[in-house]
Amino acid sequence: MIVNTSFVFCLSILYQRTWSRCLVTNKANVTYGLELNDNRRQLTHHNIVVFLSLNLSSQLLSHSHSLSGKAETELPLKVRGMDDQSVTRVVLLACGSFNPITNMHLRMFELARDHLEDTGQYRVVKGIISPVGDGYKKKGLIESCHRLEMARLSTENSDWITVDSWEGLQPDWVETAKVIRHHYDKLLAAEQSNDDVDTVKYAKKRRIEENSEKSSHCTRRDGPQLMLLCGADVLESFGVPNLWKQEDIAEIVGRYGLVCITRSGSDPHKFIHKSDMLWKYRKNIHVVHEWVTNEISATHVRQSLRRGRSVRYLLPDGVVNFIREHGLYSAESEEKNADVVLAPLQRYSDASSS
Structure with a gap:
C-alpha cells in the first residue's frame, strides 16, 4: 500500500x-x-x-x-504560557486605611497573582499599595505619614509590590475611582514613554542597517490592565447607602476590573448575584478563595497593641519595631475622629439631600 x-x-x-x-x-x-x-x-x-x-x-x-x-x-516560557501575545499584563492596586498594614494585606497580593496567572490569560507585573489620606476621617486612623512608612517597611523585601504616597498625601479624601484613574494615567504615560524610546531605538537601528528612507511606523504594544485588589468586605460595602457612588462602582468594576479575596463568613458570589450592577459586570470580577484561613484584622491588631499584647507574626517585623519606637496605637489614638462623620458618608449624604 x-x-x-x-x-x-x-x-x-x-x-x-x-x-x-x-x-x-x-x-x-x-x-x-x-x-x-x-x-x-x-x-x-x-x-x-x-x-x-x-x-x-x-x-x-x-x-x-x-x-x-x-x-x-x-520552566520554559512555552510551558508556563507566558510568551503568548494574548496574555494581558496586570497591575494590582490596593486602596485602604492600612492602619496598620498586616501580613494579610501582603498575602492578598500573592493570592491574587497566583489566581490570575493560573488562568493563563494574565501576567501580574506590579502591585501598588495606596494608603488613604487623613481626610478620610475614619475612627482611630493615625497620620498618613506613619501608615505610609509602615507600608514601605513591609514591602522593602518585595521585588514587585510598591507603595505609592499620592493618595495618602492629599489634604482631602479622594474617591477610589479617582485614585484608580490617577494610577491608570501614570501607567499610560509610562507606556507612552517606553514606546517613544523604542521608536527612537528602532529608527536608529534602521538607519544603521539600511541607508534608506526613514520609517515612521511603530507597532504599539497593548498597555497593562489596572485592577483593584480588595477583600470581600470592600465588595460588600458597595451596598452601603451613601458610601459609594453608583457611577464609581460601574467605572471601577466595568472599566478596570476587581480582584476580591474571600474572608470567613463572606459570600462574594451571593452578593454579586443580588446586585444588578455587579451582576452586569460579573465577568470583570475575579473571586479568589483563600483556602488557608487567615483572619488577621487591623482592628484586632490595634486592640492588642492598646492592651500591651504581642502582635509579632501578625505584622512584618519592621512594622512591629516602628510601632514600638513611635508609640503608635494607644487608647487616645483610637478615639481620633470618633465624633466625625466618615468623609464619603458626609459628602454623598449632603449631595443627596441638596
Missing part, C-alpha cells in the same frame, strides 16, 4: 506548532513506525494518526515529569 506522504507532512506540521521539541524526538519513532507497518503491509491513515497521538502523549508525559523537580523560574 502506498503511504500518502502529504498527509504525514501535514500531521508533522500540526504537531510542530503544538510542541516543536516533541516533533524532533518523534521523527525517529515515526519513521520506525512507518517502516514497521510498511513491512507488514498494514499501514493506513488511521494507523498514522493513532501512532502519532500515542507517541506524542508519551513524549509530553515524560517531558512534564522531567520538569517537575525544577524551580518555576527554570
